[in-house]
Amino acid sequence: MNAKATSPTTTAPSQPADDVRKPRSDGEQSRERLLVSAMRLFGQQGFSKTSTREIAQAAGTNVAAISYYFGDKAGLYQSCFSFMCAEAGGNVAAFDQPHFTLRESLEGYYGQMMAPLLKENTEADVMLRLFFREMLEPTGLWAMEVENNIKPEHLALVGVLCRHLGLDEATDDVHRLAFSIPALCIQLLISQDVINAITPHMLSTPEAITEWGDRLVDYAEALFNAEKLRLQRKA
The missing domain is CATH 1.10.357.10 (Tetracycline Repressor, domain 2)
Structure with missing residues (x-):
């Protein structure tokens, strides 16, 4: 799944940079945390009953990171299978x-x-x-x-x-x-x-x-x- 061209919401200068703003190595870790958290929640609750907010919270990131890496919830779900298969x-x-x-x-x-x-x-x-x-x-x-x-x-x-x-x-x-x-x-x-x-x-x-x-x-x-x-x- 290709990432969106637009960046997630910019944080205030006084705040720490968001996960999706970090260097690639941290970004890859954030992406994998999202995948693992999504696999666990999708497996427990199913696609329709799992929210992107739940996934982001479990992964320790924000909802904008899901949009950045996967486009939307459906893209994240499909990426979970690509990750496993x-x-x-x-x-x-x-x-x-x-x-x-x-x-x-x-x-x-x-x-x-x-x-x-x-x-x-x-x-x-x-x-x-x-x-x-x-x-x-x-x-x-x-x-x-x-x-x-x-x-x-x-x-x-x-x-x-x-x-x-x-x-x-x-x-x-x-x-x-x-x-x-x-x-x-x-x-x-x-x-x-x-x-x-x-x-x-x-x-x-x-x-x-x-x-x-x-x-x-x-x-x-x-x-x-x-x-x-x-x-x-x-x-």
Whole structure:
């Protein structure tokens, strides 16, 4: 979203400069605070029930900063999704490489799915809540995310599975497998509250999260091998 050409309201000379008047480094911090605060509030309350005044107050800035960086509330909402999401199809290269072994592909696949858990500047649960809120109260951005990212990633994973199963084209069973593999990680992402309540140490450090990734790859390989054995028996 391009910033407006006009500047926010000028403060009196005796007052400290507003966030949007500070040097770029401070401005970028202010912009990111607005994004993180907006993601949290939009996720909790939805788009229509969240005001720009609430967002600005939570971010420690003023409403003029939202206009300066994002144009309006709709622009800020769209920027929240751009902040969270990769460019269209951008995650595919992490796991769909012809020279990758199956395990390397699965490691890359789960690596990009679990990246939010390792982010320092925002929280995975905040991002997930915003996605869920958009699914419940759609504005059109979730449909765009499905078309631009989720669908290409699914089809790329299907291609990886077909390659390692020795299939020329995908069957419904391959699609089922490709839906089941991410489901293992989605369950982890949406169950963080449960995991933290029962076994908090299992998400408390980057090393613990990495171990989750290793186990998910093991589980996905087991699913793949079960499907491969089923095809062999059928043949």
